[in-house]
Amino acid sequence: RYGLAEKEDQVGVVTGLAWTSVGGELLSIEALRLPGKGRMKTTGKLGDVMKESIDAASSFVRSISPELGVKPPKFEAVDIHVHVPEGATPKDGPSAGVAMVTSIVSVLTGIPVRKDVAMTGEVTLRGNVLPIGGLKEKLLAALRGGIKTVLIPEENAKDLAEIPDNVKEGLRIVPVAHVREVLREALVRMPDPVEWDEAAEEAAAAARRLERDNTPTATAH
Amino acid sequence: RYGLAEKEDQVGVVTGLAWTSVGGELLSIEALRLPGKGRMKTTGKLGDVMKESIDAASSFVRSISPELGVKPPKFEAVDIHVHVPEGATPKDGPSAGVAMVTSIVSVLTGIPVRKDVAMTGEVTLRGNVLPIGGLKEKLLAALRGGIKTVLIPEENAKDLAEIPDNVKEGLRIVPVAHVREVLREALVRMPDPVEWDEAAEEAAAAARRLERDNTPTATAH
Amino acid sequence: RYGLAEKEDQVGVVTGLAWTSVGGELLSIEALRLPGKGRMKTTGKLGDVMKESIDAASSFVRSISPELGVKPPKFEAVDIHVHVPEGATPKDGPSAGVAMVTSIVSVLTGIPVRKDVAMTGEVTLRGNVLPIGGLKEKLLAALRGGIKTVLIPEENAKDLAEIPDNVKEGLRIVPVAHVREVLREALVRMPDPVEWDEAAEEAAAAARRLERDNTPTATAH
Amino acid sequence: RYGLAEKEDQVGVVTGLAWTSVGGELLSIEALRLPGKGRMKTTGKLGDVMKESIDAASSFVRSISPELGVKPPKFEAVDIHVHVPEGATPKDGPSAGVAMVTSIVSVLTGIPVRKDVAMTGEVTLRGNVLPIGGLKEKLLAALRGGIKTVLIPEENAKDLAEIPDNVKEGLRIVPVAHVREVLREALVRMPDPVEWDEAAEEAAAAARRLERDNTPTATAH
Amino acid sequence: RYGLAEKEDQVGVVTGLAWTSVGGELLSIEALRLPGKGRMKTTGKLGDVMKESIDAASSFVRSISPELGVKPPKFEAVDIHVHVPEGATPKDGPSAGVAMVTSIVSVLTGIPVRKDVAMTGEVTLRGNVLPIGGLKEKLLAALRGGIKTVLIPEENAKDLAEIPDNVKEGLRIVPVAHVREVLREALVRMPDPVEWDEAAEEAAAAARRLERDNTPTATAH
Amino acid sequence: RYGLAEKEDQVGVVTGLAWTSVGGELLSIEALRLPGKGRMKTTGKLGDVMKESIDAASSFVRSISPELGVKPPKFEAVDIHVHVPEGATPKDGPSAGVAMVTSIVSVLTGIPVRKDVAMTGEVTLRGNVLPIGGLKEKLLAALRGGIKTVLIPEENAKDLAEIPDNVKEGLRIVPVAHVREVLREALVRMPDPVEWDEAAEEAAAAARRLERDNTPTATAH
Ligand SMILES: [Ca+2]
Ligand SMILES: [Ca+2]
Ligand SMILES: [Ca+2]
Ligand SMILES: [Ca+2]
Ligand SMILES: [Ca+2]
C-alpha cells in the first residue's frame, strides 16, 4: 500500500510529494502527540534541511495557535514526534514544509486530514509558501497514487503550462500562497479559534505569583 | 545457544530476524524496565536507522498505552533499556521495528513473549507494518533456529511464492498488517485496557494545582 | 515574489543583501517571538559565522533593551526563532548582522519594519557597523528587487565612487556607523524607552527573597 | 605488578582477560562508588562497544538489585566510575562484560572480589553469558599472571579440547552460563537479598505525596 | 576605523595584538555583561585555544573577584559574552589572554579601559603572563594604529633588542609579569576591594538553611 | 621562567614531567577551586587520555576525601579548573596522573605544594602508581630546571640503572607505589582527617527529610 493514497482520513497523517533521481513519489508524513514537555522528535533518516523545515513549521504553528483553537501553554504540555517512513530511505529538502505544518496542526487540534489530498511547498516562518522543484514528477506520482487534489505553491502555477494534459485532467491542482489555504483544503474541517490575550495572560500569571509570595502563610492569634 | 529460539517465554525478550550478506540470522532483542525518568537507552552497536526505529516504536507504544493497560504517567517513572547482543556485531535497518514494539510492550505490561515466535517488519508511528527485504534468508534462519511461527509484513505475502516448500511446511507463517496482530500472536496473553480520558485527567490535575495555589496555607482566628 | 521587496510592512521581516558567486541577491530574514525561556533558534542552512552574527546581534539587543522599551526579564520569558529562507540554500557570513539586529528588535517591540528598506553590515557587540564586501552587486540586487532605501556601512561610503550612476540615482543610499541609525531608518517608528535601574532591581529582588526567608511562616500566640 | 594477579581481595577491582594481536593479557578493571546522582563515568581509552557493555552491565545489575541486597533508590544516590588502566592503551569489545558486572556489584555491596579469579564473557541484559574469542591466549595470560581460577562462557567449553594440557592443569577453569554463577565464584561472599515490592513502594510513595498535597498546611479554629 | 585605536575609553573594549602570516594587526576584543546565570558565550570564529584562553581568563578573574570589588555570587547572576570582530576572520592562539582578562574585569566592575593601550600575553590560572611570538610585527601594528602604550610579557623584554629604534621611540612599551600590572596600566582607575570571607559566608548560608528547616512553620496554642 | 622550578610553594601548582620527541620538559599544572556545583573544567589543549587521567584523579580524591579532611558534600559546592600552560602546545598521556591528584588535593585542602618537587606517574582509581616512559629525559629536564626531588613510579626504579650518575647525584629520586607517598613528599604538610560515616550521614539526612514531610506545618487551636 505504500506509494498509494491513504485509505481513510486520519489525524496527523499527511501525504507529501518527493522528487528523486528516479522520479516522483508519495511521501507519507506521520505526527503523533504525546503527553510531554514541549519537545519535538523527528525520525526517518531525515537530512538537516528537512529537520529545519520541521522546526520552522513548528514555530509557525505555535505563533498562530490561538487561531487554531490551541492555547499557547498547551505546547509546554505535549511532545510531538514527526516520522517519515520508510526508515531506511534518506530524505531531505524543504519542500515538505506545508505537509509538516498540516500534520502538526492536525495532531494538535485532533482534526483529521483528507486522505485524497497531497501537497508540496516550502514554508516561511510567516506561513508563506515558496516554490519547489520537480513539479511534473510530483504530479505524476500523485496521479499514479490515486490522489485527487494536489496543493502546489502559487509561484509554481506558471510551470503548469509544461504539464501533460492527462495529468492536469486527472487531478484537481490548487495553487496556494499561504498555509492558511493549505489547511482549508487539507483538514476535514477548520478549527474554531480561541481568544488569547498574551499581555493579559502574562499580567495575570505575574499577579498570581506576587500574591502567593506576599501572603503570610498563616496569620494566627 | 545464540542463533536458536529461546528456551522459555520471557518478559522483554523477542526474536527478530536479520539479513546479512552471508544469509539470515536470528536476532535476540532484549528490553529491561528500570525505575527512572522516561529515558530510553539503546546498546548493541546499533546504527542510526535501527535507533530511530526504536524511537518510533516507543512513541507508538506510548500513544496506545491505555489500550495496553498502562497509564501514560507511568512512562515518566521508568527508563527502558533495549539491547541487541552480540555487542561487537554492527546492526542496522528498520525491519526490527515490530520486534522493538513487542519487547517494549512486554516489559511495560510484564507479559512474557512466546519463545517460538520470530518476527520481521518495519513499523510506522500508527503501528502499520511495512514490507522488508531478505524474506527467504530470514525464513531459513527461523527454520534452522527452531522457530515455530514467523510474523511477516502482509505486503511481503506475495513473495511467499518464491519460498521453497520445505520452509513453508516447517513454519507457521503469519502475514500481519498492524502491530496489534503482532501482539496477539507474540504475547502469551493480551493486556486488559485501562480507561484514560486525557482531557479529564489534564483538567483534574490543573484543578488540583489551582486549589493548592489559592488555599491560604492556614486560616486561623 | 522571492527576490523582490516585501509587499507590506511586517513585524520581524527584514530585507538583507547577500553576495554570491553569481551576483547579489535580496535575503529575506524572518524572526518570530514565542512564549518561552530565553532560547534562540536559527534555521535556513546557516553557516557558523552567520549563526554567531545572530548571537552577537541578540546580546547587543539585550544590552540596550531598556532603551528599546523592553525590560530585561522579558528575555527570559520568550524564545526567538530566526529563519532565513530558502531552506535549501547555504548562507554564511557576518554581513547580515544589522538585519539580524533589526528583526530581533522588531519582534521584541512589535514595531513593523519598512518594506522598502534593505541593509547590509556586520555589527559588533556595541552596535558599531563594520564594512562588508560586494557592495556593487548588493546595490544592483536592491535596485532589481524594487527596494527604495539601502543602508550600508559608513566605512563602505568610499566605495560608492565605483558604483554606476543609474544605481545611485535609483536608490536612496544611507551610510550608517551604528545600529541606532539603522533602527531609525528601518522601523516604522522608534520605541519609547523604559526606565531600568539594574542595581535597584537587583537589590529589590534580593530584599524580597530575604523577607520571605526570614518571616516565620506563621506567628501565633 | 601490572599483568599479575592482584595482591589482596579488594572491593571493586576485578581481573578480566584481553586478547590482542600479540597475545592475551590480564586486564585490571576498577570501579569506585561515590556520593552522587545515578551517573556512570568510564575512563581508560575505552571503545564504544566496551562502553556499551558497561551500560548493559549496569542496567542488568539495577534490574536484580534487591537480590543483591541493594534497594533501587540507592542507585539515584550514587555515581559509579569504572576505569580500566593503563590509560594510554585503547581497549574495546564486549568480552569484559562479566567483569564489569562483578566490579559494579562489588562496589555496590561492599563485598571484595577474590584476587586469584579472572574472567571473560559477554553479558546480555538478562545476565546470560555469551561466548568470546581468543580463549587460548587468555588462558595462557591467566596462567602467566598467577591466576588460580578462570571463569569462561559455557559456550566456549567445547574449545577447551584445543587447550594445552599444562594450561588446563595449572588453572581451575569454570564454564558459566549466567552471571549469578560468576558472582558466586568471584565474590568472597554472596550478599543477602532485601525485600522490595516495586508496586507497593510506588503506591506508598504516591500516597505520601497525596496526603501532603491534601492536608491543609494548618487547621486552626 | 578598524585597525586603529579606539576613539574613547569604553567599558569592556580592549585592544589586543594579533600576528598573522602577513604581519601584525590590532584585535578589538569586546565583552558584554548581561543578566543571566553564570554562562560564558564566545563568538568571532575563535579557535579552541583562544576559547580555552577565555575560560582560563574567566576562572582567574573569579578567583580574585573580591580584590576587584566583586562578590563571588555576582558571577551566578550574570552572563558574559566575549566577541572578537571581524566575524569572518578565523582567530586562534593563547596570546590574547591578558586582553581577555582585562575585558572581563572591565565589564564586571564597570570601569572603562584606556583607549590608547594595547596588550599581548598568555595568562595562567594564577594570572602570570607567559611570553608570546611575533613581538616585532605586533609592535609595528600598534604604532600604525595610533596606540601609545603596549603591554608585553616580561619574558619578551629580551627581544626588544631586535626592535627598530623608531618603534621603541614611538611607543611606551611596558613589560609585565602578572595581570595585576596589566590592570593598573589598562583600566582608567583600579576597583576598590570588598571583604569576602568564604568560610564565614558558607557557614552563614548553611546556618540560614538549617534554621529554616528546623523552625516549626507555626507554633500556635 | 617557564621550564624552571616554581619560585615559591603555592596552592594548586604542581610540577609534572613531560616527554616529547625533542626531550623532557617541566610541565606546570595549575588547579583553581571556585564556588560552584561539582563541575570539573580542563584547559590547555589536553588530549583525551590526559583529560581522562584528570577524571580518574578527581574520582580517586573524592573517594578518600575524609582522609584529607574534606567532607564529601564539599565537592558539590565547588568547581575545579585544571589548566596546563602553555595553551598552544598539545599535551596528552596518562603520566601526569600523580601531579593531577596532587594539585586537586592542594586546592581542596588549601595546603601548598613544595616548589622543588617534580613528579611523574599514571594513577589508578585506587591511587596506585603505574610505570611511565621517558624516565631519563624527564630526569634530565628536572635537573636542568632546578628541581631537587623527583617522584617516580616504583616499577620504574629498575630503570635507574641506565641513568647517568651525575643525574642521580643531582637529584633526590623517590620511587612511589601509591599516591599517599606522593602527597607526603609533595605537600608542605599533611591534612588532618575528618570523621565521616557515610551510612550515618545518609540516615540522618533521610530522617530530617521525613520529619519535615510529616510535621503539620501549623497546628493551631
Ligand atoms: Ca518506496
Ligand atoms: Ca514534498
Ligand atoms: Ca552470530
Ligand atoms: Ca528484523
Ligand atoms: Ca533564490
Ligand SMILES: [Ca+2]
Ligand atoms: Ca547581508
Ligand SMILES: [Ca+2]
Ligand atoms: Ca601492558
Ligand SMILES: [Ca+2]
Ligand atoms: Ca575480557
Ligand SMILES: [Ca+2]
Ligand atoms: Ca582586518
Ligand SMILES: [Ca+2]
Ligand atoms: Ca594578542
Ligand SMILES: [Ca+2]
Ligand atoms: Ca615550552
Ligand SMILES: [Ca+2]
Ligand atoms: Ca608527567
